[in-house]
Amino acid sequence: MKGCILPLLQLADSGFPTGAFSHSFGLETALAEKTVSDVYSLQRWLEDLLRGSFATMEAPGVYFSYYLVTEYMERFSDLPARTEFEQSIALLDYRLTLSKLARESREGSTKIGRQYLRMTLELYPHSHLQLYDAMIRKGICYGNGAIVHGFVCAYLGIDQKLAIATYLYSAVNALVQNAVRATVIGQTEGQKTLASLFPALEDIALDLVKQPPAFFHLANAAIFHEIQGMRHETLYSRLFMS
């Protein structure tokens, strides 16, 4: 099964029950405020979010999680090595979580991360995700989907670049599906929008693997999207939780 693509298809499937379908991460505000009103503005909104936030937060999250699991996997029985590993994961977890200043986006990300962890643990009970699960239960970590994805892809022997690209794909696909559900675009336009973002997903994943950032160097630039996430709290009518 090592390196096989099928488990990855399952994890990246929009039907995989992470609860992502309940969160718009500010997109619903953009729709309500008419910043996004058609397929073109949606594509632009998604591209901006990809480059301004996903490329510099979630994607490095997968990269570092994958790297740490690969690096320490054989040494989990060695207590000092395991402690070092857990400290690094905790640092990554709280930076990925706390950097989301919009409360609903932060809580949504944690909910999705925990649900993704629960499902993945059911499928792969030996994937070392128990360590992350225990850290969340102890309150050391919040729970983050990018970290879970890095863990499970490292365990499954999936190529690192592919691991990053599929995580971005799932995140963007969830938003596209939500735009379809919000009836701003149709099914066909949704699929075309998703396909149009593939070059950007590939670029981000390739750049990360070729030129990895400094250790845990995460940052955000998508300020406009972040404010939309904050303003979602006071939207008059809401389909989504964030």
Add this chain to the structure above:
Amino acid sequence: MNGRWEGAVVNREGRTRLIVSKQQAPLKVAKPFERADGGLILYLMDASPGLFGGDTQRIVCSVKSGAKLYLTNQASAKLHPSPSLQPSRQMQSFYVAQDAVFEYMPEPVVPFAGSLFEGETQVYMTSGATAMVGEILTPGRVGKGEVFCFERYESRFIVYWEQQCVVWDAILLEPRRESLFVSSSFGSFTHVGTFYALSERVANTHVATLQALLNQFSEDDVYGGCSALSKNGLVVRILGRSAWRVAQVMHACHTRMRQLLLGADELLIRK
């Protein structure tokens, strides 16, 4: 140049006193002004044209139990070009003790064309402490036509409550690397302001109050949001097209939080 200021204020019978003030040029502090409520106003002054590549500015301030300090600076922080590719740095650490009130509202940061900057602000909060901190970033010397011409601006804002990290806000802007930078990061706006109110007494009603306040300002030239932090505080993020307008909205948020958290009036600072 490595400017440095290290200070400490204490509460002496209801009046805040500056008991430690170590300064290293070009950074220095002006004579403190006492407020009617016993608190202190301090102005930091940079006796240089600004920060050049390789320069480091370090600000450390300790607000001891029961003291009230409003810290600001005299003029905007000018970040000069870094032809050596060495960033200029600003590191700030603030320690706020029990029942202390710390307010820090510096003038906007202006990154010139070709500048590289790395900044980090750490705020260490103790149970019972209150802090309100605001910062404004401009896109450059707008009047000179320098809009997003800087190389790199990286800033982190970190808050610890009793050793636990509760805020980790990292912004990285590299406008020259990204042709569609303005729309992707700031929408159609150019200036960004961030305001933090940190206190165990910050409640959801305060967030709702500021959200309503921001909606009053929601016009074409300003766009803002407010949200609760993971613990003990709230954040306001404002986008605008001029520093004065962002500062105006931030001042309104600051004033409202002074009323709600401290029962205090608007504080007008002369500059």
